[in-house]
Amino acid sequence: MNIAVISYSFTGNNEALARSVAKALSAEYIRISEAKPRTLGRITFDMIFDRIPLVQPKPEQIGKYDIILFFGPVWMGKVATPLRAYLEYLKKNPQKYGYLSINGGADGPNPKVPGELRKRTGADPVVFIEQHIADLISADHKPARKDTSAYKLNEGDINQLTGKIVKKVRDMI
Ligand SMILES: Cc1cc2nc3c(=O)[nH]c(=O)nc-3n(C[C@H](O)[C@H](O)[C@H](O)COP(=O)(O)O)c2cc1C
Structure with a gap:
């Protein structure tokens, strides 16, 4: 299976x-x-004016894959705006996709994300995984926003999350 993993990241996670x-x-x-x-x-500006920022590479090249796995943060309860051009492209060129995000989670889950994905692409993702940094930092107390935003995934986190994601992706596709 020809899989593309496409990510946008502001702080590297x-x-x-x-x-x-x-x-x-x-x-x-x-x-x-x-x-x-x-x-x-610019994050705030995009949100207020519902902008679709210009990105590189252009989305047109993703047609050749069997499935596309998007990774990106959540900003203000929404999918990070640099992924939008790709999501909108799928609406005119339907293709199987997954949505995976490591995000803060200091205020709990991001309930609007599944609806936004459906609205922008015209379809639900075949894989949806939202991992909260708040759960990586502490299982028993809620960390503050400033702590989740400053957190950088370490090698142990990356290995553990990769194992979990790969298993779920293989089960779903
Ligand atoms: C402006 C801004 C808004 C954010 N809003 C949310 C949010 O609504 N929900 C959430 O779970 N995390 C939120 N976060 C936290 C990021 O999703 C989190 O820090 C993520 O790990 C960043 O991913 P990146 O390192 O790939 O950019 C926000 C971060 C920033 C900078």
Whole structure:
């Protein structure tokens, strides 16, 4: 099966995990980047104006894969905006996809994400995994937003999460 793992990452966590999963699945890895540096101000701006930022590489190249596994953070309860161009592309060019995210979770789950994915792509993902940093930091007390936002996945986290994700992906596809 021809699998592409595509990630966008602002602080490095989703990229580190996506690279590790791509290697374990022998999938092609694609990193989404932007010409303009991303700032907290631009994150807010995108959200307010519902922007679809320009990204590289262009989404048109993903047609050749059997399944695409997207990795990216959640911002303000929504899928990080640099993934939007890819999600919208799938609406006109339907294709199997998965959505995997390592995000903060300091305020609990992100209930709007599944509906947003359906709205943007026109279909539900075949694999959906949301991993919260709050659960990695502590099982028994809720860490604050500043702690989850500052957390960098370590090698142990990456290995543990890769094993969990690869198993679930193999079971689902
Ligand atoms: C502006 C901003 C908003 C965020 N909003 C959320 C949120 O709504 N829900 C959540 O679970 N995490 C939220 N986070 C935390 C990130 O999802 C988390 O830090 C993630 O690990 C970042 O992934 P990255 O390192 O791949 O960029 C937010 C982070 C930033 C910077």
